Amino acid sequence: MPNRLDQPMVYQIRVKGHLNRRWTEWFGDVTITPEDNGETLLTCPLVDQAALHGLLRKVRDLGLPLISAIRVNPP
């Protein structure tokens, strides 16, 4: 994994509640995966940190309770 934070990266953002897949476009190319425990995993390829913050803003604007955001190895 590149360590530099200005490199493209993948984040997994976990929110509470099952989110419909129609939000894919609205979030801008995220993969929406509902989990059994009632949470949703948003897998987001992002170009940089600024893009991450933009995405978190969208989570905020939907009033989705944010559970975690972690950086993962690109698949």
Place this chain on the structure above:
Amino acid sequence: MYTPILATKLYVPRPRPGVVLRPRLIERLDEGLNRRLTLVSAPAGFGKTTLLGEWVAGCGRPAAWLSLDSGDNDPARFLAYLVAALQTIAPNIGEGVSGMLQSPRPPPTESVLTALLNEIDTVPDDFVLVLDDYHVVDAREVDDALAFLMEHLPPRMHLIIATREDPPLPLARLRVRGQLAELRAADLRFTPSEAAEFLEGVMGLSLSEEDIAALETRTEGWIAGLQLAALSMRGREDVAGFIRAFAGDNRYVVDYLVEEVLQKQPERIRSFLLQTSILDRLSGPLCDAVTDQEEGNVLLGALERGNFFVVPLDDKRHWYRYHHLFADVLFAHLMAEQPDQAPTLHRRASEWYEQNGLRADAIRHALAAEDFERAADLVELAVPSTRRSRQEATLLGWLKALPEELFRFRPVLSLHYVGALLSNGKLEGVEDHLRDAERWLDATSDTGERPEALSAEMVVVDEEEFRRLPGSIAMYRAGQSLVLGNVPDTVKYARRALDLVPEDDHFLRGAAAAILGLASWASGDLEAAHRSYAAGMASLQKAGNISDAVGGAIALADIRIAQGRLREAMRTYEHALRLAAEQGDPVLRGTADMHVGMGELHRERDDLEAATRHLLRSKEQGEHTGFPQNPYRWRVAMARILEARGDPDGALDLLDEAERLYVSDFYPNVRPVAALKARMRVAQGRLGEALGWARERGLSARDDLRYLREFEHITLARVLLARYKSDREERSIHEVMGFLERLLQAAEAGGRMGSVIEILVLQALAHQAQGDNPSALVPLERALTLAEPEGYVRVFVDEGTPMARLLYEALSHGVEPEHTRRLLAAFPVAESEQTASSRSRGPESELVEPLSARELEVLQLIAEGLTNRDAATRLYLSPHTVKVHTRNIFTKLAVKNRTQAVARGKAFGILSQT
């Protein structure tokens, strides 16, 4: 103010009939008035706006309301709206500030805010300012403005911020100090009893206690969730079944419920909701244009009455908006179901806004539609007015949003890009876009006619701007060259601009002439500089840019001062102040600069009180009434007054500040602050530091002489002279003398009489340093003759004791006796040189009245130890006359006896030290 103000952004939401009353929260908001800030911070859908609207209606104080949107990330627009919001409660607020925002060169945001806060202080009653939706702000400048506002909050104003995320303010500190009242999600969510009241009272549902509890649990008291749930349940037979299904479902509350709500709607309403979700404001006609239907007004009214997340934005029910969260959901549905439709909808919205004269919205929707050609057309037409309203950030944002290749075919737009970049102080991209514009021009004839072959490719919307293009290009080329320090090119392009721009285009002509003047100034051709710059200012005045014409007087006066024409410089300032007063605005931007300049002139004349008065006047008016250079110029002027008052440390502190605040604003840096500091170090005897400065600047007495380095070179001569005084090396003084002679010739050739006088003074001091007083008197006499008519004083007095000695010497030779006496009177008693007997007089250094030639002779004889009688004999006077002279000498030197008189005479250098 040029920014068109949308009244809908200032609308205070009215409490809806039947809304849930929340006395527990109202009470806390009331209590919050005792603190500085009330923060209502909670996610979307917690009823922040509704609560504040209800509270404001009954809080008993006038309230200014501003609903922020993403456009407010442009600080100029944010300030314009802030002023407009405050004007809803105090119509006179911000009158001065509006003028500042209109100015072609707006002052920094903090200056505007300071002026605004001063005006707010005049509001007699307590009032409230609500900033709603603060979370949309994503611009450092606006955050800084809020922090500044918070720091300097007027006592009568209470600030309320509603937001989805905590603003970047020192909240922890405010909390600890008890200055912050907060309502957060935990406070705002509906309690079970509030939920019951809402569902039954407002939404007209009758539900069992268990059902209400189940809904409350599932939504966690989230008001938007409960409202959606209520909409889903309306008219439903099996309410209990719906609630059971909802409660047992894991889905995001909004997804689940919007699905339910939309499913229940007839197709025409469903499609209306989805299609209009692209709009951030809704009106009947706009919705009709976007949906291509004709029932916008009817549907909006029905949606509002049905509690359908539609919020009115005015009392007349012209404008509404969807609740932001609801709009997001609808838009997500639109994008999922008919992604291809969005561009068409945006384009229709753009057209409607264009037809209704709201260009900024038209551009926003054209960009959203990715219809860049259309956006480019609109931007091209919008540039002149957007620039006048100083929304540079907005303008640059639009231009950057357009694809780069589009500019290649749009010369007018390309040149607008150049203007936007240069006015933001950016050079990168300027060259490319100038070339894009020039390409088309090269292919066209001088008259600006468009050849048929090209018109197919080239895109021009603003034909009038296109006709100005040749002149505009030349003007921007000149500006670019000036910033790059290329004087020959600056002159070349500025001249070309003046050839090309028609007589009646006062703005372009004025700008080109001013640039030409600045270039001549930088190359030391002062007469030409003054002529061009004055012509430029006259044109700008004709173009209506009065403030620029007023502020431009500093350049004209600077040039006159360099020419040694102090009286004319003073008249220039006075004329500019009159011009400002004629506009009915005595504190018009630029007037602060005039007072600083007048202060400098008074200082040179040694009227330090008048000088200080002008500087304080400039300060009182506030920095916003000055141009960008004013903060640094003010400090330089004040430093020199402190120096004259004998406070070199204070002066150096101010010069340090001045160095940090220095901005050229296109002016040549003819008097670098670092050189001024070096001069003060020389005067303080800190020779090592002064030599260090000269080394750092790579200065040498063998340098070629250029006007732009003249001030540094004269400073170097001072440093070298000081070095000679300490090392007494024969070589050093020869170097100094030769250098001064070269400097003198150059200054004379350039007609810079201000420099000539100073150089002559230094030549006199250099002769004196070699013990050759007779030679010293030659340049001194010439300096005195040149200085007298213009009222120079400090150029002599700042040289201290050595100059006092020379002047007494001159006086004894009958050189300009009256003038010389006046100068001598201006010398302070240097405390360090006072003898023990006079030191008792304390630190306040009295000014010395000059002795007459006869008195000098008497004093000399007293020093030699002669009695009055002997002195009388020696001078062929009566003993009585000598006694009168002696009394006068005592009075003038403020001493009591002969011993003290001799000591002081020596201290002033009137008497030889032997």
